Amino acid sequence: LTAIPKREQQAIAQSETPPITILPLPDPQIVGLAGRLLSWKPPVDQRDRASSPLAAFPWLVNDPDTPADLDLLPDRILVLDWDIAYPQQISTLELVGQPTDGTRTLPPFSWSLTEGLPEMLQPFCQLSPTRLVCRQFPVAVRPGEYVYELTATYGVTADNTVGTTAQASTEPLQLLTPAEPKIISFSSDRFTYSAGGTEPIRLNWAIANPAQLQSIRAIGRSLEGRVAVPPLTFIFSGGVPAALAPFCQLTSAQLTCQGVPIDFDQPGQYQFELAVIPKGGTGPTETAQSERVDIESAAAGPAVAYFRIDGRGAPPKYTATLDPNGPAQTITLSWQVQGSDLQVELLPTPGTVPAEATLTYQLGPGEKTETLTLRVTDGEGRQVQRSVVIETVISPSGTNADSASSRAQNRSLRQTSPASLLLPAPVSQP
Numbered sequence: 001l002t003a004i005p006k007r008e009q010q011a012i013a014q015s016e017t018p019p020i021t022i023l024p025l026p027d028p029q030i031v032g033l034a035g036r037l038l039s040w041k042p043p044v045d046q047r048d049r050a051s052s053p054l055a056a057f058p059w060l061v062n063d064p065d066t067p068a069d070l071d072l073l074p075d076r077i078l079v080l081d082w083d084i085a086y087p088q089q090i091s092t093l094e095l096v097g098q099p100t101d102g103t104r105t106l107p108p109f110s111w112s113l114t115e116g117l118p119e120m121l122q123p124f125c126q127l128s129p130t131r132l133v134c135r136q137f138p139v140a141v142r143p144g145e146y147v148y149e150l151t152a153t154y155g156v157t158a159d160n161t162v163g164t165t166a167q168a169s170t171e172p173l174q175l176l177t178p179a180e181p182k183i184i185s186f187s188s189d190r191f192t193y194s195a196g197g198t199e200p201i202r203l204n205w206a207i208a209n210p211a212q213l214q215s216i217r218a219i220g221r222s223l224e225g226r227v228a229v230p231p232l233t234f235i236f237s238g239g240v241p242a243a244l245a246p247f248c249q250l251t252s253a254q255l256t257c258q259g260v261p262i263d264f265d266q267p268g269q270y271q272f273e274l275a276v277i278p279k280g281g282t283g284p285t286e287t288a289q290s291e292r293v294d295i296e297s298a299a300a301g302p303a304v305a306y307f308r309i310d311g312r313g314a315p316p317k318y319t320a321t322l323d324p325n326g327p328a329q330t331i332t333l334s335w336q337v338q339g340s341d342l343q344v345e346l347l348p349t350p351g352t353v354p355a356e357a358t359l360t361y362q363l364g365p366g367e368k369t370e371t372l373t374l375r376v377t378d379g380e381g382r383q384v385q386r387s388v389v390i391e392t393v394i395s396p397s398g399t400n401a402d403s404a405s406s407r408a409q410n411r412s413l414r415q416t417s418p419a420s421l422l423l424p425a426p427v428s429q430p
Contacts, residue, residue, distance in 0.1 A: 028090050028152050030168040032083035035148065037076040037175065038136060057138045059107070075211070078140040078175045082150055082168075087113065087132040089154035091163065100145045100172050143177040146170075179209040181276045186288040188272065189259060191316050191387055193295045194303070200261040201293065205274055210236070210255040214279045220264060220272045223292070229264045229272070267297040291316055301382040302339035307374050309333060314388040322364050323395045333359040333372070335386075341379030346372065363392050 003013040040054070054061045060077070084090070095109040111118045117127045125134040140146055149169045156163035184206040193201055203218060213236045220229025234241045240248050240255075248257040262272075270293045275284035307314045310332050322329055336356040337344055346353045348370075353359070361372075368391075375385040 025089055026086040027164070028087055028154050028166050029085045030082065030150060030152060030166050031085050032081065033148070033150050033168040033170055034082075035078055035080050035139075035146075035170050035173040038079045038138075039075060040077050054138075054141065059109075060138055060141045073141055074143055074175055074178050076175070077138050078146065078173055079136045079138050080148060080150075080170070081135050081137075082132075083134075084132040084152060084166075086130060087127065087152070088129055090132075090152045091156045092153045094151045094153070095139075095148060096151070097139055097146050097148045100147060106140075106146075140173075140175055143175050145172050145174045147172055178212050180278045180285055181210060181213045182208045183274060183276060183286050183288040184208055184254070186272075186274045186290055187316055188290050188293050189315055190313065191291060191294060192304075192385070193265065193293065195265045195267045195295050195297055197265065200263060200265075201272075201295075202259040202261055203272060203274070203290070204258050204260070205255075205288075206257075207255045207276060208253065210250060211252065212278050213255065213276060214281060215277045217275045217277070217284065218260075218262070218272060219275075220262065220270050220293075223269050223271065228266065228268070228270055229262060232262070265295055267295050269294050296384060301380075302337060302342055302376040302378045302384050304374060304376060304384055304386050305336040305338050307333075307335045307386040307388075309388065314386065316387075317389040317391060319391045319393065320363050321395050322366075322392050324365075329363045330360050331363060331390075333361050335374055337374075337376045339376065339378045343377045345375045345377075347375060348372075361390075363390070367393050 001015050005012065054077075080095070090113045093111045093113055097106040097108075099106070109120075111121060113127075113132075117125055121134060121137070124137045125132060139148060147170055149167060152166045153163045154166070186203070186205045189202040189204060193199065205216075207213065207216070215236060216234045217231050218229075218234075219227060219231045222228050234244055240250050244257060244260065247260045248255060250256075272290040272293065273287055274290075275287045277284050309315075309318055311334070314333075318331070320329065320331070333346075334357070338355075342355055344353050344355050345351055346359070350359075370390050371387055372390060373385050373387040375383065377383045
């Protein structure tokens with residue numbers, strides 16, 4: 001910089017800057033590219049069937065191989081995040097996805113950045129002179145395993161029409177098929193019922209992965225396989241059907257139904273079958289059978305008025321969890337039978353018992369399974385019985401404990417016979 005004075009006798013003033021270096025723009029660099037899964041489905045009871053939450057992403061739903069029914073799709077979609085440093089020179093950005101099994105080719109995405117951020121990327125990306133940051137860009141909704149490659153092209157000139165590229169690829173990314181419904185348990189609440197009685201047959205079941213459940217079908221058959229109870233079908237397209245609402249609890253993980261009544265009381269021996277049909281399916285993918293159910297004739301003969309555990313009707317199976325370091329655990333058995341000239345037995349022990357009584361039954365020691373049967377026989381040889389399977393399991397918190405007191409307690413339990421705990425009640429027999 002030179003300053004020339006107006007008067008010739010004055011000195012000219014000059015000054016120079018330090019050397020200034022003008023650097024070229026840094027080349028674009030893809031510093032991050034990763035995929036992740038993002039939940040997208042609203043709850044079933046809040047879902048608008050007239051519109052799709054994926055409508056804002058037409059590149060997902062326009063795939064002819066994508067199921068039209070949203071319920072057949074996974075609960076999550078695959079999204080990509082990427083981060084590019086120094087994006088000023090980028091002319092085009094291309095994203096290409098490929099299933100790892102090579103069964104099909106996905107249409108590529110290609111965007112021009114010469115005039116700023118394209119409209120399609122605006123909901124997902126932020127662009128500055130030094131950074132292009134994109135988050136949660138949806139790329140796949142159909143189950144499969146994918147690899148994606150991101151390519152940034154820059155440095156395109158009249159002399160270099162191809163330009164230079166920066167590339168990055170993801171690791172294989174999995175979008176899993178929705179898990180099909182699975183029957184966890186299925187049983188009747190009792191083994192024996194009376195024809196013409198006031199209590200219907202009641203069924204219990206638990207089913208995992210209920211989000212993919214289309215329907216449940218229950219059917220009763222004779223032991224020869226003949227259909228005795230016509231199929232009962234419950235449709236779950238709108239959640240738990242009204243007929244099951246009083247008996248069922250639904251969570252995202254499990255459908256649990258207790259005491260579902262079945263209107264059938266023809267004497268005989270039967271077995272019930274539960275079948276689940278997944279969404280989009282034409283037939284059951286999972287079935288389960290109950291234990292044998294006896295419906296006894298209402299003809300005159302011995303009858304069990306009640307058989308209870310701790311004041312409640314004895315179920316087919318009773319499971320108790322024991323703490324080996326805690327006090328002895330017991331249950332209370334009670335029963336009342338009716339008829340004349342009766343022989344009443346509780347098997348395998350204590351054997352012969354009164355027609356009406358209460359018994360304190362000690363559980364354990366240790367894990368075991370035992371079947372208790374109340375058997376009643378009249379003078380004409382007619383017989384009726386009720387059974388319950390008693391299963392004891394050890395609490396996980398106590399599996400490693402083996403104190404002297406617990407060993408002594410176990411010895412005491414082994415020395416105690418259920419017969420010694422029998423408490424007769426007043427008996428009134430015809």
